[in-house]
Amino acid sequence: MFEKLELISADGILGLMAAFRADQDPRKVDLGVGVFRDDRGETPVLACVRAAEAALIAEQTTKTYVGPAGNAGFNQQMEQLVFGAHPALKAGRVRTVQTPGGCGALRLGAELIRAAAPDAVVHVSTPTWANHVPLLAGSGLKLERYPYFDPETGGVQFGAMMAALERLPPRAIVLLHASCHNPTGADLSQDEWRAVRELVKRRSLLPFIDMAYQGLGEGPDADAFAIRLLSAELPELVCAVSCSKNFGLYRERTGALHIVTESSAGGDAALSQLVRLARGMWSMPPDHGAEIVRRILSNAAAREDWAGELEGMRKRITGLRHELVRQLRAHCPRRDFSFIASQRGMFSFFGITPEQVRRMRTQHHIYMTEDSRINLAGLRAENLEYVARATAQVLG
Numbered sequence: 001m002f003e004k005l006e007l008i009s010a011d012g013i014l015g016l017m018a019a020f021r022a023d024q025d026p027r028k029v030d031l032g033v034g035v036f037r038d039d040r041g042e043t044p045v046l047a048c049v050r051a052a053e054a055a056l057i058a059e060q061t062t063k064t065y066v067g068p069a070g071n072a073g074f075n076q077q078m079e080q081l082v083f084g085a086h087p088a089l090k091a092g093r094v095r096t097v098q099t100p101g102g103c104g105a106l107r108l109g110a111e112l113i114r115a116a117a118p119d120a121v122v123h124v125s126t127p128t129w130a131n132h133v134p135l136l137a138g139s140g141l142k143l144e145r146y147p148y149f150d151p152e153t154g155g156v157q158f159g160a161m162m163a164a165l166e167r168l169p170p171r172a173i174v175l176l177h178a179s180c181h182n183p184t185g186a187d188l189s190q191d192e193w194r195a196v197r198e199l200v201k202r203r204s205l206l207p208f209i210d211m212a213y214q215g216l217g218e219g220p221d222a223d224a225f226a227i228r229l230l231s232a233e234l235p236e237l238v239c240a241v242s243c244s245k246n247f248g249l250y251r252e253r254t255g256a257l258h259i260v261t262e263s264s265a266g267g268d269a270a271l272s273q274l275v276r277l278a279r280g281m282w283s284m285p286p287d288h289g290a291e292i293v294r295r296i297l298s299n300a301a302a303r304e305d306w307a308g309e310l311e312g313m314r315k316r317i318t319g320l321r322h323e324l325v326r327q328l329r330a331h332c333p334r335r336d337f338s339f340i341a342s343q344r345g346m347f348s349f350f351g352i353t354p355e356q357v358r359r360m361r362t363q364h365h366i367y368m369t370e371d372s373r374i375n376l377a378g379l380r381a382e383n384l385e386y387v388a389r390a391t392a393q394v395l396g
């Protein structure tokens with residue numbers, strides 16, 4: 001049977017990760033996969049995570065099953081982290097299931113939508129994170145695109161985006177990035193989010209929000225602005241969140257799916273379906289990372305430590321944005337890269353051609369995805385100038 005299968009190429013982002021690891025050149029620079037790196041190029045385990053993990057190992061008395069909805073304490077903490085002191089939470093309209101990472105949350109959300117509306121179409125931004133496509137379309141939902149990024153300005157084509165959303169039929173699903181848009185780094189302003197809320201409400205669309213970088217844009221509360229704004233006035237919302245980046249728990253696969261429903265009874269029905277769907281896909285999510293997050297968020301001192309470490313990551317990335325713009329201005333004076341400084345989160349579209357991306361890799365050992373997405377956190381004080389000089393060379 002398997003003889004008939006075709007050999008397919010590796011996922012673009014993961015293939016790049018493997019190629020970078022295999023590259024023996026000491027000058028190599030990884031601007032590919034979206035992981036935080038410190039100025040030594042390492043992705044450290046956060047100190048607050050180490051402490052919570054040590055306590056967990058010392059105190060855990062059993063490894064028995066938890067259940068398909070995952071760690072209840074984690075789910076409750078995540079609701080508060082994402083929604084804050086939100087009326088939807090108080091009204092009992094939010095239901096949460098712990099998932100294997102943000103990917104699990106995206107897939108579970110898509111499966112729930114498919115169960116409720118098999119013909120629903122999910123509209124994703126152009127461009128969007130490459131893995132959105134297999135995660136969402138894999139559930140059987142149809143995907144379409146709406147305009148988003150404006151390569152001329154490095155910002156959002158807001159007028160075109162709104163015009164496209166305006167044409168969608170009621171009950172269409174709109175996938176939105178809460179903050180730190182992946183892959184472009186171009187986010188909506190608060191006023192633009194308010195306009196999106198009005199449109200979505202008027203047209204009866206369902207927002208499906210992906211928040212994989214809470215705290216890495218402007219801070220945990222500011223980055224959750226869109227979710228809190230939309231869920232205050234809309235009857236329904238789907239929200240996938242990840243703890244990979246903001247807790248540095250990448251390999252622990254820690255995430256959550258939140259569903260906001262019109263009524264508490266609707267929430268119970270949705271939760272019953274989510275639990276059944278999860279059982280059919282992964283049965284139960286891994287507990288280790290979730291229990292670490294629960295311990296951090298439920299302890300005031302640990303939470304403060306986490307907020308401080310998160311701020312450190314955020315400031316490092318913001319600083320690198322400015323430093324890269326400065327270096328590029330010095331080495332590529334004919335090209336304006338100032339948009340990089342005004343974007344948020346880990347990523348930016350560098351705006352070079354696939355051929356130039358290839359030359360950055362083959363001639364300079366600088367790795368980025370083919371669409372020229374760069375992970376700012378891969379830059380270091382010692383390689384910033386090298387990257388700017390290499391850019392000048394490939395631009396010619």
Ligand code: LMR
Pocket residue numbers: 013032033034035129131182
């Ligand atoms: C990325 O966008 O690079 C990260 O979210 C890692 C991944 O799984 O693609």
